[in-house]
Amino acid sequence: MSAEHSAGGAVTALAVAATVPELIDTARQLARSLELPFVDVPDLEFSAIEQYLLCTPEALVLQQTGRKRPGPVLADFVSGAVAHRRQYGGGKGQMIAKACGIKGSLRPGIADVTAGLGRDAFVLATLGCEVSLVERSPVVHALLADGLARAAHSEVADIIARMHLFAGDANEWLRSLSDDQRPQVIHLDPMFPHSDKSALVKKEMLAFRDLVGADDDQAELLAVALEVARNRVVVKRPRKAPAIEGPQPSYSLEGKSGRYDIYALRRLDDT
Known part of the structure; x- marks a missing residue:
């Protein structure tokens, strides 16, 4: 999946990032395997990226961006x-x-x-x-x-x-x-x-x-x-x-x- 662009400036539909330094290499590898952009420091509040696939210590999550963003989406079979x-x-x-x-x-x-x-x-x-x-x-x-x-x-x-x-x-x-x-x-x-x-x-x-x-x-x-x-x-x-x-x-x-x-x-x- 490739990034999308709007005429008024680059808008990336989805990118991969990590929330802690220990997972940056994991996130880079995931971005490479999915052919998605990698972002070093994700900005969830003010971002030209619509959604992030985030490597967090707890789970891999899909997170929309924006000040009123909903919570993360993940596959959870335990809780x-x-x-x-x-x-x-x-x-x-x-x-x-x-x-x-x-x-x-x-x-x-x-x-x-x-x-x-x-x-x-x-x-x-x-x-x-x-x-x-x-x-x-x-x-x-x-x-x-x-x-x-x-x-x-x-x-x-x-x-x-x-x-x-x-x-x-x-x-x-x-x-x-x-x-x-x-x-x-x-x-x-x-x-x-x-x-x-x-x-x-x-x-x-x-x-x-x-x-x-x-x-x-x-x-x-x-x-x-x-x-x-x-x-x-x-x-x-x-x-x-x-x-x-x-x-x-x-x-x-x-x-x-x-x-x-x-x-x-x-x-x-x-x-």
Whole structure:
């Protein structure tokens, strides 16, 4: 990803920096691998850089700039909302569990091919599923890899061991699988475009939208997923959003703010 420039002066969309001297070499290497600019001393308040990928002693984070900037975005599988959901989220009664066919002792193999920060994949792994995570944005992949590495040395290490991260385009990754590698369930959560007049969007969604844009190839991804999945494809959507262009889902599960469109291909207990 290269820096962007405006006619009125250079404006860099994203750069890499470190918050402590000990991590400067790490940040330089990361900037080189991602083909991003490196900044020696980041200025988060008054900056021509819109977002920083910051190497901090605690984690790799994505940080917007400006005086009223939101907090940092990071992949966290140990604390905060993820920990609360792991402990009190409802287990197999959660809508995502029902959508993916988790019931009784059945734990299908799942590919989450729009991994993002890995929260849905973590829920599925918490419930006992082996989950492949595919993320095509190199920056988001770096955040996710950092979160998984940190969590691998924590009380959720056994859950993290069931999460397997891959980098690359989901369409290409799915097409590359051999017949015996095909997942039973493919989970999709494509970026849904929001208008500027929509309700307040979570800070990570704003950051991601600026970073990766909308998933304009979601119809193609659904078509490929339907070809590759052994048993079902599950699509996460905003509650009032239309289904992805293509075949109509077999059925849907609807919650207060979101829903799951399920494309049933074969009985999960008939494998």
